[in-house]
Each structure stands twice: as structure tokens, then as C-alpha cells.
Amino acid sequence: MSNFKSQFLNIMVERGFYNQCTNENGFDQYLYECEQKGTPAVGYLGSDPTGDSLHVGHIVPLMMLRWFQKCGHKPITLVGGATARIGDPSGKDKLRPFLDEETLKNNIVGLKKSFSKFLKFGSGATDAVMVDNWDWFKDINYLAFLRDIGTCYSVNRMLTMDSVKSRLDREQPMSFLEFNYMLLQGYDFCELYQKYNCRAQIAGSDQWGNITSGTELGRRKYDVELFGFTSPIITDSSGKKMGKSEGNAVWINDEKLSSYDYFQYFRNIDDSEVGKCLRIYTDLPIDEIKRLEVLQDKELNEAKKILAYEATKICRGEQEAANARETAIKTFEQGQLGSDLPFINKQSLDNFSILDAVVEIGWCASKGEVRRLIKQGGIKVNDQTITDENYHFSSTDVHDNQIKIAQGKKKFGLIKISA
Numbered sequence: 001m002s003n004f005k006s007q008f009l010n011i012m013v014e015r016g017f018y019n020q021c022t023n024e025n026g027f028d029q030y031l032y033e034c035e036q037k038g039t040p041a042v043g044y045l046g047s048d049p050t051g052d053s054l055h056v057g058h059i060v061p062l063m064m065l066r067w068f069q070k071c072g073h074k075p076i077t078l079v080g081g082a083t084a085r086i087g088d089p090s091g092k093d094k095l096r097p098f099l100d101e102e103t104l105k106n107n108i109v110g111l112k113k114s115f116s117k118f119l120k121f122g123s124g125a126t127d128a129v130m131v132d133n134w135d136w137f138k139d140i141n142y143l144a145f146l147r148d149i150g151t152c153y154s155v156n157r158m159l160t161m162d163s164v165k166s167r168l169d170r171e172q173p174m175s176f177l178e179f180n181y182m183l184l185q186g187y188d189f190c191e192l193y194q195k196y197n198c199r200a201q202i203a204g205s206d207q208w209g210n211i212t213s214g215t216e217l218g219r220r221k222y223d224v225e226l227f228g229f230t231s232p233i234i235t236d237s238s239g240k241k242m243g244k245s246e247g248n249a250v251w252i253n254d255e256k257l258s259s260y261d262y263f264q265y266f267r268n269i270d271d272s273e274v275g276k277c278l279r280i281y282t283d284l285p286i287d288e289i290k291r292l293e294v295l296q297d298k299e300l301n302e303a304k305k306i307l308a309y310e311a312t313k314i315c316r317g318e319q320e321a322a323n324a325r326e327t328a329i330k331t332f333e334q335g336q337l338g339s340d341l342p343f344i345n346k347q348s349l350d351n352f353s354i355l356d357a358v359v360e361i362g363w364c365a366s367k368g369e370v371r372r373l374i375k376q377g378g379i380k381v382n383d384q385t386i387t388d389e390n391y392h393f394s395s396t397d398v399h400d401n402q403i404k405i406a407q408g409k410k411k412f413g414l415i416k417i418s419a
Contacts, residue, residue: 004032014279016279026227027229030199030227031071042197043201045202046080047077052256053253054252069120072126076192076196080133083181086181110253114253118315182210186213204230204232208228215228234276252315258340266312277311292306309322323340342361354381354391354392355371355389382397382404
């Protein structure tokens with residue numbers, strides 16, 4: 001156990017969430033005083049609605065906000081209806097494509113659904129609220145913004161921020177539009193301070209420059225200390241960001257990814273990642289995690305099953321987690337076809353190829369990827385390895401009105417034939 005006074009920071013360190021803080025002692029004292037008084041601290045997490053669901057890579061700061069709420073504090077989730085119109089340059093090589101109004105509205109609905117899986121929303125003192133920065137940016141006067149906010153920023157310092165410096169070092173063009181992004185995010189932080197007395201921003205470490213933009217603006221314009229707290233970017237043993245599976249995101253929302261596939265993502269993680277994922281992606285007590293993370297060989301598989309169940313339970317609910325676990329047991333341990341396997345419905349097999357099937361079920365993003373898997377012997381139909389990339393299904397493949405397909409040893413699916 002670390003030596004912080006606040007419950008929240010002790011949990012953050014113990015579970016591997018802590019990366020960096022703008023003022024560690026000050027933030028700890030602020031949280032501790034709130035905890036002692038029974039008055040919730042207020043902190044926020046922002047996401048631009050560039051997609052209609054968050055994915056596993058976004059869960060790390062979201063779980064931090066979940067623990068923030070569990071410790072008796074109030075979370076704010078901010079969707080960037082305004083900043084999404086610009087695009088965060090952090091980690092990017094080029095300007096994001098612009099989104100139309102309808103897409104933005106749809107994406108905001110999807111993000112609210114993602115947030116709601118991890119946080120309790122409502123009107124209570126510690127219930128989460130969701131805000132949209134479009135509400136305060138849509139009527140802002142540009143000259144007034146430059147005069148009131150622009151004068152608080154040094155271009156010299158902005159040029160040293162990673163999101164800017166890395167682009168310039170790589171000789172990648174950066175538009176003036178993107179250069180303004182950190183001013184807008186800094187303004188968000190101060191707006192939330194004024195409206196909700198929000199004094200903390202929680203995010204991944206790639207947002208450090210944007211966070212300090214807000215803390216600096218708070219100090220200069222409102223004479224208040226705001227706090228930034230970041231998590232490390234979670235990677236697997238090969239250095240790849242968690243949440244990406246063969247180029248496809250592991251989505252939080254169920255219409256984007258089945259609960260079974262979500263379960264299987266955690267069930268199939270590398271052995272070396274089990275302890276880290278138990279600490280970050282589950283609510284299990286730390287003593288239970290310490291017991292599980294030292295297991296070896298076959299016993300470690302049991303720890304992976306617990307990880308998959310607990311992570312899925314948070315994101316998809318207890319019943320969905322139980323169904324996914326049952327399907328996995330039937331498929332991998334009993335040789336049956338579990339009811340939760342991903343599937344495609346087809347009325348006819350006319351001109352339907354293995355390339356079409358693997359892309360449609362969501363295992364590959366393109367037919368080129370499927371062709372490469374076929375060359376490697378990684379695709380099966382009814383337990384038979386497919387060697388012909390031009391393979392088309394026929395009635396002889398159908399058994400009990402369905403066809404079993406597989407990618408490797410861990411992904412199984414069905415093509416269901418309906419009359």
C-alpha cells in the first residue's frame with residue numbers, strides 16, 4: 001500500500017493506474033479533505049465523439065473514473081461535440097476527417113452508452129453527469145476568445161508540447177486549426193471548474209499537454225489550482241496498445257462486438273498480461289488478484305477465465321458474462337457449438353465465398369487479410385483447413401442448417417441458413 005492520505009490515489013497506485021500528476025501532494029490533500037468532509041471531489045474525463053463506441057483501449061481512464069466514483073467522488077464525462085470538429089492532434093500524423101452533424105449526434109449517443117456501462121449516472125451527489133462542450137463553444141465570439149484566452153498562452157511553450165513537437169520533428173504538416181486544440185481543451189477544464197467546481201482531469205498519458213494547458217489557464221485566469229492525473233498507455237508484452245485485435249478495435253458497445261468476442265479477447269491475452277489486466281479491467285479485490293496472478297500453467301487458465309468473466313460482467317452485465325462463459329466452455333472444453341458464438345444469417349449460399357464470410361463475421365477487415373490467413377492455413381470450414389482462396393460454399397457444407405467456420409484455434413463462428 002502506498003502512503004497517500006486519499007483512498008483514491010492509494011487505489012490508483014496499487015492497481016497500476018498511476019502515471020503522472022501535476023501536483024501529487026496537492027491532489028492528494030484535495031481528495032483527502034473531500035473524503036474527510038464527505039463532500040465529493042469533482043473530476044472529468046473527456047472523449048471526442050469521433051466514433052459511436054469506445055473500445056478497450058479507452059477503458060483505462062474510464063476505470064479510473066469508476067474508482068473515483070466508488071471513492072465517493074463525482075465524475076463528469078465530457079463529449080467533445082465542438083473539439084471533434086477540429087480533431088486532437090495528439091499521436092496523429094494528419095488532420096482528422098470532418099464529421100457531419102448527424103454522425104456527431106449518433107456518435108454522442110454511442111459514447112453515452114459506453115460511459116453508462118462503467119459509471120452510475122443520475123442526479124445524486126456522486127452520480128455521473130455528461131456534458132457536451134458544443135454547448136459553450138457554439139456561441140463563442142472568436143475575437144473575445146482570442147483576447148480573453150489566447151493571451152494566456154505562450155506560442156513558445158505550445159511548440160514544446162509533444163502533440164505539436166512530434167509532428168514538426170517528423171516534418172508532418174499541422175494546421176492552425178489543430179494547433180488551437182489545446183486552447184479549447186484548456187478552456188473546457190476551466191468551464192467545468194466554473195460550472196461544477198471540477199478541479200481534476202483524468203486521462204491517458206498522451207493527453208498530458210492538453211491537460212497542463214487547462215491547469216495553466218486555471219492558474220492564470222482564475223487563480224485556482226486544477227489537477228491533472230494520467231494513466232500509462234497500456235500495452236501488451238509486444239508493445240502493442242491494448243484493445244486492438246489484429247487491427248480491429250475491441251468495442252465496448254454490444255452492437256459493435258458480441259459479448260462472447262469481448263469475453264474471448266480477455267480469455268486469450270498473453271500469460272504475462274493476466275495480473276495487469278486483473279488490476280485494471282476488473283473490480284476484484286487486490287488480495288484475490290495477488291492470489292490469481294501468481295498461478296502457473298493450467299491453473300493460470302483458470303485465472304484467465306475469471307479475468308474474462310469479471311471484465312465482461314462490468315461491460316456487458318452479469319447475464320451476458322455468464323452466457324459468454326458457457327459458450328466458451330461448450331466450444332473449447334466440451335466440443336459443442338455454444339449458443340453465443342458469432343454468426344451470419346444467410347438465406348442462400350449462391351456466390352457466397354469464404355472471403356465474404358470471414359469479413360462479414362468481423363474477423364478480418366479486408367479480403368486481402370483473409371487470403372493471407374488462408375495461405376497460412378488459418379481458416380477452416382467444418383474443421384477442414386481451406387487452401388483455396390476462391391472457395392465458395394455449397395449445400396454439401398450445410399449440417400443441421402448451419403456451417404461451422406474457424407480462424408485459428410480460438411475463433412469459431414457459424415453461418416446459419418434460414419429458409
